[in-house]
Amino acid sequence: MSVYAFVDSGCLERLRAKEWVSSAEILDGGDTDTGRGFLEYLRVCGVLDRREGRYRLSPRGVLLTSEISLARLGFYREAYAPVTARMTDLITNKAEYGRDVTRAGGALSRHSGTVATVSYVGLVAEALAGRRPRRILDIGCGDGSLLLHLCARLPELSGTGIDISRAAIENARADSERDGLADRTSFEVADAFAPDTWSEKAAAADVLVGVGVMHELFRDGEDAVIAVLDRLADVLTEGKVFLLGEPELRYDNRENDSDFFLVHVLTGQGIPRDRTAWLDVFRRSRLRCERIFTNAAAGPRTCFYELTAR
Numbered sequence: 001m002s003v004y005a006f007v008d009s010g011c012l013e014r015l016r017a018k019e020w021v022s023s024a025e026i027l028d029g030g031d032t033d034t035g036r037g038f039l040e041y042l043r044v045c046g047v048l049d050r051r052e053g054r055y056r057l058s059p060r061g062v063l064l065t066s067e068i069s070l071a072r073l074g075f076y077r078e079a080y081a082p083v084t085a086r087m088t089d090l091i092t093n094k095a096e097y098g099r100d101v102t103r104a105g106g107a108l109s110r111h112s113g114t115v116a117t118v119s120y121v122g123l124v125a126e127a128l129a130g131r132r133p134r135r136i137l138d139i140g141c142g143d144g145s146l147l148l149h150l151c152a153r154l155p156e157l158s159g160t161g162i163d164i165s166r167a168a169i170e171n172a173r174a175d176s177e178r179d180g181l182a183d184r185t186s187f188e189v190a191d192a193f194a195p196d197t198w199s200e201k202a203a204a205a206d207v208l209v210g211v212g213v214m215h216e217l218f219r220d221g222e223d224a225v226i227a228v229l230d231r232l233a234d235v236l237t238e239g240k241v242f243l244l245g246e247p248e249l250r251y252d253n254r255e256n257d258s259d260f261f262l263v264h265v266l267t268g269q270g271i272p273r274d275r276t277a278w279l280d281v282f283r284r285s286r287l288r289c290e291r292i293f294t295n296a297a298a299g300p301r302t303c304f305y306e307l308t309a310r
Contacts, residue, residue, distance in 0.1 A: 003047065022055075039055060068115065068119065091266075108142075137159065139192035143168055144169075145175075161186075192210065192213055208240070208241070208242040214228070215270045229281070248275055278303070289305050
């Protein structure tokens, strides 16, 4: 909370303006006992260093205020705040997720997009390297960050992103214009799990990519997941592949695994589930797992399963 307040107040931006900054400059006119006490709190917590009445970010503070760290904080503080605020009601069955409480979709899309960009672009590019696809389809693309960064990194690549959220698609389209990628990317409002409704452009992709799009379906049981996988198998003709990225928890308190586990328990999203459980589901479907790629850290560990039709 304190790091987020430090960012939202503009203090972080002013602190980064030079090497050592006075409290008056950081607080920008709000140099009160409360403000100075807040800075001292951050120093005690190891976020700030102080020298001769001036402050700078400590090495720990640099890490905590990085783009990926702030996105991960935002994932819990903003996207899942409506859920954790009703935790007592959810665990005592006085409230039901999806009926009485839901996540903040806009914040979820924004912060997940940042995590996807920082953590997964290189990994997905590695997985694509041997296949050299010309066009990809990002299902459940959110704000389009993954697709846009892949296309910026790989100039021979073009792609389409689909998402059920119209607001997310509008943001993705705006970002593609801003980044000069509108000629190689397109974004459509569509149901990622109903391939028979996709446009010709979407269905024509060589590779399908989906990050964190499948585990929520476990709310309706494994058969519901298998049914969707089987529908996607119909699209994977002529050597096409589906690269599915899903979290794999370590069952401990590293890299926010415990927090990540908790919010998914509260929302009934089928986590924890390790790769052994995923592979069993794939075996029961019409898809075959050819390879697995993993990221080392930067949030809960994620497995990317390279799936082909049997």
